[in-house]
Amino acid sequence: MQITNFDTNLADWRAHALKLESxxxxxxxxxxxxxxxxxxxxxxRGHVLLEGGxxxxxxxxxxxxxRCIGGDYERIEGTVDLMPNDLIYHTYLGExxxxxxxxxxxxxxxxxxxxxxxxxxxxxxxxVHALMLRVMAExxxxxxxxxxxxxxMVVFADRNQVEKNETFEIPxxxxxxxxxxxxxxxxxxxxxxxxxxxxxxxQHAESLTKQVEPNxxxxxxxxxxxxxxxxxxxxxxxxxxxxxxxxxxxxSPEKFGIKLDSVDVNRLIHTGASPRGxxxxxxxxxxxxxxxxxxxLYPEDIHAVFHELIAHRxxxxxxxxxxxxxxxxxxxxxxxxxxxxxxxxxxx
Amino acid sequence: xxxxxxxxxxxLGVASYASIAFAQSxxxxxxxxxxxxxxxxxxxxxxxxxxxxxEVNQPYTLSKTDLPAKGRxxxxxxxxxxxxxxxxxxxxxRYTINFSYQVFAVASKPVRMQLPKEILKFNANANPLAAxxxxxxxxxxxLVPENIENAKKMMYPxxxxxxxxxxxxxxxxxxxxxxxxxxxxxxxxxxxDGHLLPFMNGAFAQAYRRIRKTPxxxxxxxxxxxxxxxxxxxxxxxxxxxxDIEPFINKNPKFSKLxxxxxxxxxxxxxxxxxxxxxxxxxxFGHLLKLxxxxxxxxxxx
Numbered sequence: 001m002q003i004t005n006f007d008t009n010l011a012d013w014r015a016h017a018l019k020l021e022s023x024x025x026x027x028x029x030x031x032x033x034x035x036x037x038x039x040x041x042x043x044x045r046g047h048v049l050l051e052g053g054x055x056x057x058x059x060x061x062x063x064x065x066x067r068c069i070g071g072d073y074e075r076i077e078g079t080v081d082l083m084p085n086d087l088i089y090h091t092y093l094g095e096x097x098x099x100x101x102x103x104x105x106x107x108x109x110x111x112x113x114x115x116x117x118x119x120x121x122x123x124x125x126x127x128v129h130a131l132m133l134r135v136m137a138e139x140x141x142x143x144x145x146x147x148x149x150x151x152x153m154v155v156f157a158d159r160n161q162v163e164k165n166e167t168f169e170i171p172x173x174x175x176x177x178x179x180x181x182x183x184x185x186x187x188x189x190x191x192x193x194x195x196x197x198x199x200x201x202x203q204h205a206e207s208l209t210k211q212v213e214p215n216x217x218x219x220x221x222x223x224x225x226x227x228x229x230x231x232x233x234x235x236x237x238x239x240x241x242x243x244x245x246x247x248x249x250x251x252s253p254e255k256f257g258i259k260l261d262s263v264d265v266n267r268l269i270h271t272g273a274s275p276r277g278x279x280x281x282x283x284x285x286x287x288x289x290x291x292x293x294x295x296x297l298y299p300e301d302i303h304a305v306f307h308e309l310i311a312h313r314x315x316x317x318x319x320x321x322x323x324x325x326x327x328x329x330x331x332x333x334x335x336x337x338x339x340x341x342x343x344x345x346x347x348x
Numbered sequence: 349x350x351x352x353x354x355x356x357x358x359x360l361g362v363a364s365y366a367s368i369a370f371a372q373s374x375x376x377x378x379x380x381x382x383x384x385x386x387x388x389x390x391x392x393x394x395x396x397x398x399x400x401x402x403e404v405n406q407p408y409t410l411s412k413t414d415l416p417a418k419g420r421x422x423x424x425x426x427x428x429x430x431x432x433x434x435x436x437x438x439x440x441x442r443y444t445i446n447f448s449y450q451v452f453a454v455a456s457k458p459v460r461m462q463l464p465k466e467i468l469k470f471n472a473n474a475n476p477l478a479a480x481x482x483x484x485x486x487x488x489x490x491l492v493p494e495n496i497e498n499a500k501k502m503m504y505p506x507x508x509x510x511x512x513x514x515x516x517x518x519x520x521x522x523x524x525x526x527x528x529x530x531x532x533x534x535x536x537x538x539x540x541d542g543h544l545l546p547f548m549n550g551a552f553a554q555a556y557r558r559i560r561k562t563p564x565x566x567x568x569x570x571x572x573x574x575x576x577x578x579x580x581x582x583x584x585x586x587x588x589x590x591x592d593i594e595p596f597i598n599k600n601p602k603f604s605k606l607x608x609x610x611x612x613x614x615x616x617x618x619x620x621x622x623x624x625x626x627x628x629x630x631x632x633f634g635h636l637l638k639l640x641x642x643x644x645x646x647x648x649x650x
Contacts, residue, residue, distance in 0.1 A: 236622045296623040300590055337586035341577070341621075 010232060010290065013225055017043060017291060020068040020216045027208045028061050029195060030187025036291075037182050037308055038065060038156075042217075043287045045226045046179025046280055047136050047155040049121075049312060051325075053162060056184050060205045062117050062156050064212045071114025071152060071219035074105040078124035080166045084131040088143050106135065107148050114219040118157040122167045129170060132157075133177050152219050172271065172315045179280045180305070181312035233286035235297040242299060242341045247278045249335045250310055258334045263320065263327060271315035281309040299341050307332040375405040376470065376479050379442075383463070387486040390451055390461070395428060398447040398463055400481050403440045408470040408477055410434065410443050416466055424453030424488075425463060443468075451488065459488045538650040551579035552644040559640050566628040572636045573617040579643065580610075590614040603646045609639055 017039055024035050041048045042065070050058050059075075066073035076087060087106045094100040102108075106116065118124075118132060132155070135141050140149045157178070159170065175181070187193060196202050235243075249256045251272030253265050260268070273281070285301035292301070311328035320327055380401040390396065404410070412432065420427045429448035434441060449463050465483040469476060540548060541557065555575040562568040562575075580588040583603075584596050593611055597604050613636075620626045 234624050236624065239622050294623075296619075298618045298622050300618075303589060303591070340581060340587050 009225065009228065013043075013229070014290060014293065016217055019213070020065070023068055023212045023216060024061070024064045027064055027211055028057055030189060030192040031057065031061060031184060034061070034182050034184055035065075037180060037305065040284050040287045040291070040305060041180050041182075042069060042154060042222065043226055043229060043290070044179060044280070044283045045154065045223060046284065047157070047177065049175070049178040049181040050156060050158045050184050051181055052158070052184030053186070054160070056186055058158055058184050059117070059119070060208060061184070062115060063205070063209045066115035067209060067212045067214045068216040069114045069219045069222075070215040070217060072109035072112045073115045073117070074109055074113060075117040075119060076105050078118060078120040078122065078128070080123055080125065082124045082128050084127050087128065087131060087135075088141070103143075106141065106150070107143060111149055111151060111220075113150050113153045116153055116155045118155060120160050121157040122159040122170055124168065126168055126171075129168070129174050133174050136177050151223060172313070175312045176274050176277060178312065179284065180308040182308050229290050230283060230286055233289050233295060233297055235282070235286075238341070239297050239299065239302075242339070243278065243282060243302060245339050246281075246302065246306070246335060247273055249339050250314060250331075253331065253335065256335070256339050258331070258338045260327070260330055260334060265331075268316055268320055268327065268331070269314065270317050273310050273313050277310065277313040281305065284309055303336055306336060373477055373479075375408055375477055377403045377440075378479065379403060381481060383484045384486070387484075389489050390486050391489050391491055392451055392453060394451050396449045396451065396463060396486070398449065398481075398484065399444065400447075400466075400468075401442070401444045402468070402479060403437070403442045404470050404477070406439050406441060408472045409441055411469040411471050411476075414467075414469040415445070416447075421452070422464060424451060424461060426450050426452055453488050455488055456490050456492070458490065461486055461488045538645060538648050548648070550644065550647040551582040552576075552640060552647045555579040556637070556640040556644045559637050564628075564630065564633055566626065569628055569633050569636070570621060570626075572633060572640075573613075573620055576613065576636060576640055576643070577617065579640070583647070590618070602649060603643065606639075606642055606646060609642070613639060 020042075021035055021039050025032060028035065038048060038061075050062075052058060062075075063073060076082070086104060088104045089101050089107070090104055091099055091101050106113075121129070121132070124132075131141075135150065135153075136155050139151055139153060140147055142148070155178075160167070187196070201208060245256070249258060251269065253269060258265055281302065282297070284305040285297055288301040288304045289295070289297050307329065311325075311332055314328055314331065316324055316327065378400075380399070382397075382399040384390075384396045384398070410432070415430060415432070416427055418427055418430055426449065427447060428450040429446075431446045433444040436442070445468070447463070447466065451461070453459065453461060462483045462485040466481040468479045468481065470479070537545075537548060541560075555578065558575045559572045562572050577588070580596070583600060584592065588596055590611070593607065593614070596610075597607050603610065616632065616635075620632075
């Protein structure tokens with residue numbers, strides 16, 4: 001697939017992107033929004049934090065997506081004794097009884113690594129976070145006296161927010177490296193729950209994953225296409241003004257008359273969204289616009305990803321941190337409901 | 349009865365013949381007999397004039413002493429006055445006699461009366477002549493009806509006129525007026541472009557008024573879209589986007605009949621405000637004006 005004819009490529013890639021969604025939806029039920037958001041993250045080339053309980057299908061979901069994207073899929077479990085070098089290499093005794101060193105999960109696939117899943121990242125120590133975050137940002141690492149490039153890697157990390165014992169909360173600066181934090185919740189629909197319980201096909205994750213059509217996308221062309229896509233989608237002055245207002249509202253919600261039921265909003269926010277976060281917001285919104293078959297950015301594109309892009313970036317004052325999930329959801333909803341687009345349109 | 353009528357007619361014929369005999373004497377020529385014009389409706393006190401003109405050959409002259417005497421009264425008729433005018437015309441004497449009779453009869457119902465016949469005598473040397481002026485009948489009319497009685501006997505106790513019950517009519521009239529007033533107020537409320545009353549100044553009414561004053565240009569078109577967005581936001585209570593239309597309709601069912609138009613508006617509005625290829629269209633502007641008016645009507649419950 002050559003990135004030559006923009007319109008043709010955009011349409012082709014869009015068809016592939018929609019195909020990815022439909023393929024994954026065949027085996028993962030009740031997670032349509034999460035699948036759509038992950039699709040956006042893939043085309044926006046952003047890393048994703050997954051938030052959800054145990055046994056909700058995160059691994060199956062990721063394996064299905066990795067199969068569609070193509071390339072290699074690697075996974076590591078976050079534990080309290082996990083050290084950074086465990087990502088880089090591991091040692092073992094060879095058949096000849098001599099110690100040997102082999103590449104760890106991060107390096108093993110080399111440039112073919114397309115999806116790296118860090119399960120329960122908050123159980124790992126900060127040293128591991130530091131390494132991981134550096135690799136996520138730079139997409140290369142030096143080991144064994146050589147540089148390993150990971151240009152196509154997208155990291156999906158899961159953090160268990162239920163259990164707090166022996167966990168190391170990811171600091172705000174580290175969270176900011178993740179484009180989105182996507183909630184993976186148990187479906188509310190009773191029929192879906194029934195299917196998950198009684199439909200035997202959901203009992204075998206491996207065979208379920210194999211039902212997904214492999215290599216729907218060309219993982220090694222995603223970076224180049226993402227650049228084409230980002231330059232293709234235009235944003236008007238009106239929308240840029242609106243995005244600026246949204247950004248300001250994450251920093252000073254009281255200026256926009258935003259109120260929360262149980263919280264004094266003046267004391268809630270310590271730090272709002274970062275410039276990188278807002279850049280990622282627009283990047284993800286452009287992908288949404290493209291998936292909606294448009295070449296212009298609409299407010300609805302921003303809304304589609306706003307909460308997942310912004311909520312984990314907000315830094316609340318300490319007293320509110322233990323209620324972060326609920327407050328962040330309420331705040332982002334209030335921002336979208338209160339900050340008006342039309343009032344900014346006059347500036348156009 | 350038949351015999352009686354025949355006899356009566358015979359007698360009448362003989363009498364007429366005698367009268368004519370007088371009048372037909374060659375020496376007397378009756379020129380004119382003028383009786384009163386009306387022979388009915390005569391009442392007590394009325395004066396009836398009768399004039400007779402005749403010529404006689406000389407040497408005959410009218411005997412003035414034989415003329416009826418003034419003041420003669422008979423059968424309720426009094427000769428009030430009599431005048432005579434005599435002239436000579438060659439060998440003839442001409443006389444004009446005016447009789448004035450006054451009626452003094454009293455009767456309570458119409459009565460047939462008559463001016464009496466008069467006989468005029470003419471003298472000469474030997475053979476006197478007479479001319480008879482026949483009687484003239486007329487109908488006397490009573491002044492008051494026969495059965496007139498004392499007014500007191502005819503008086504009835506005073507009663508108020510019977511009052512017609514108009515309660516039901518009043519009720520209907522009031523109901524009609526109330527309906528009319530209500531209808532007129534309703535029409536006024538729905539169609540009025542101004543905000544004469546506080547409850548007429550709804551969000552869409554304001555938007556409609558502002559759009560009407562907006563210049564017809566691309567910028568004006570954008571402003572018009574914004575006004576409708578602002579009205580939608582105000583009505584919804586928070587920002588309203590395309591994804592929120594369904595909840596908006598559920599919350600405000602009076603706009604449900606414009607649901608499709610609202611969806612279409614958001615599509616057009618997004619393309620206008622956020623796409624780079626936005627262009628002015630007269631039709632689009634008219635559509636926004638019409639939509640804002642329809643939304644205003646919904647807002648007013650029309």
